[in-house]
Amino acid sequence: MLLNELLKAIQPVQVTGDSRIEITGVNIDSRLVEAGQLFMAMRGTQTDGHAYIPAAIQKGATAILCEDIPEEPVAGITYIQVKDSEDAVGKIATTFYGNPTSQFELVGVTGTNGCLLYTSPSPRDRQKSRMPSSA
Numbered sequence: 001m002l003l004n005e006l007l008k009a010i011q012p013v014q015v016t017g018d019s020r021i022e023i024t025g026v027n028i029d030s031r032l033v034e035a036g037q038l039f040m041a042m043r044g045t046q047t048d049g050h051a052y053i054p055a056a057i058q059k060g061a062t063a064i065l066c067e068d069i070p071e072e073p074v075a076g077i078t079y080i081q082v083k084d085s086e087d088a089v090g091k092i093a094t095t096f097y098g099n100p101t102s103q104f105e106l107v108g109v110t111g112t113n114g115c116l117l118y119t120s121p122s123p124r125d126r127q128k129s130r131m132p133s134s135a
Helices: 003-009 049-059 085-096 123-129
Strands: 014-016 025-027 037-040 063-066 078-081
Touching: 003 078, 003 085, 025 085, 037 049, 037 085, 049 063, 063 085
Parallel strands: 025 037, 037 063, 063 078
Antiparallel strands: 014 078
């Protein structure tokens, strides 16, 4: 999928580089990045994904989505600056994978007042649940 198609799902602050490149995958884990992928750097509670931008580029990322563009951008890499990477990651992934949740079929199974049904309760179960013996 072309990067500029993915960018329609978000509102980038700035795009530096070519947005007409082919993106072969999207990833938030720099250790799993493959050639041609978009690496999405996210700030977490334990670590900041921005620290792994060089590793992602070394593994073959051709585009980087981030909140802060590195001070020394690498030539030939497209940088997409966003205001909120957490929000952008979900939208980019949904677009890249064709919105798979729109194809889910949701089924709900409910009971009445939290009741459980027993197919053949034992006498002890009948006594505990106060079910009539003819149930």
